[in-house]
Amino acid sequence: MTWIDGHCHLADRRMDRDRQEILTTARLRGVTGFVMGGVDPDDWSRQRTVAECGIYMTFGLHPWTVINTEPAKLQKALEQLHTKLKDAVGLxxxxxxxLRGPTSTSRAIQRTYFTRQLEIARDADKPVVLHIVKAHDDALKLLRDMGGRFHGIVHGFSGSADLAGAYLKLGLHVSIGCALLKSGYKVLKRELKHIPETAITLESDAPDMHPSGRTNINRPDIIVDVAKAVTDLTGRPTAKVLDQSSKALRILFGLDDPIRSD
Ligand SMILES: [Zn+2]
Incomplete structure (x- = not known):
């Protein structure tokens, strides 16, 4: 089987210089599928220029975009999302x-656009890619208030097994990445073995989340190293961790992944 990076930003400008070499290296290591995360309308356009065999687009409005965009522009972007989403594998x-938007005004606008995008995802029957930082209680409440039963991933997950279980109950997987390769993240490292293996997907979040710090460009094939870290912490075989994650991602996002060999 070949493997899938469940969350990366291949359309990010920091990838422009070495994108082809980065993809070649990843494919040589067995990572042939890439689900890109979408952050704003400019990024959605760039994704279209990068998407090719095995590289999948998702479109959405990242909470940082929501915080930093004027209301009229944001409303227009939301309308665009409605129509453009059909070309993407997820929202x-x-x-x-x-953490980035701690004020009550900022929280309120984030909740509004979170809810509106969840409604769009549900109407379009698309999986979601969630970015939740220091806001799990509110996120879970909003998801439950909307009746639960979403599908998709909670990207960059670093919480406890109980928190993972709460998302699982709502139909979501937890996407785990380079937190396992960095110092800290003790809760996740301690509790990983208690999170069901079928609930876990793997991600790089490249070019972000390089284990040695922000100035370095992270790469999708690091999911192989993340899987090895899962093995160290849980005893689960590395190939099985990668296979299981890739299988879950194929089902969740409906990927046709033409390079698969199984
Ligand atoms: Zn991301």
Whole structure:
């Protein structure tokens, strides 16, 4: 089987210089599928220029975009999302980031656009890619208030097994990445073995989340190293961790992944 990076930003300008080499290296390591995260309308356009065999688009309004965009522009972007979403495999990134937007005004607007995007995803029957930072209680409440039963991933997950279980109950997977390769993240590292293996997907979040810090460009094939870290913490075989994640991602996002060999 070949493997899938469940969340990366291949259309990010930081990838422009070495994109082809980065993709070649990833494919040589067995990573042949890439689900891109979408952040704003400019990014959606760039994704169209990058998408090719095995590279999948998701469109969404990232909470940082929601915080930093004037209301009229944001409303227009939301309308565009309605029509453009048909070309994407999922809606994301959407969510709540109370670390970047801690004020009550910022939280309120984030909740509004989170809810509106969830409604769009539900109407279009698309999976979601959630970005939730320091806002899990509110995110879970909003998801439950909308009747639960979404599908998709909680990207960059670093919480406890109980928190993972709460998302699982709503139909979501937890997407785990380079937190396992960095220092800290003790809760996740301690509790990983208690999160059901079928609930976990793997991601790089490249070019972000390089284990050695922000100035370095992260790459999608790092999911192989993330899987090895899962093995160290849980005893689950690395190939099985990668296979299981890729299988879940194919089902969740309806990927046709033409390079698969199984
Ligand atoms: Zn991302």
């Amino acid at each position: 994301g990134e959407l969510g709540l980031d109370y």
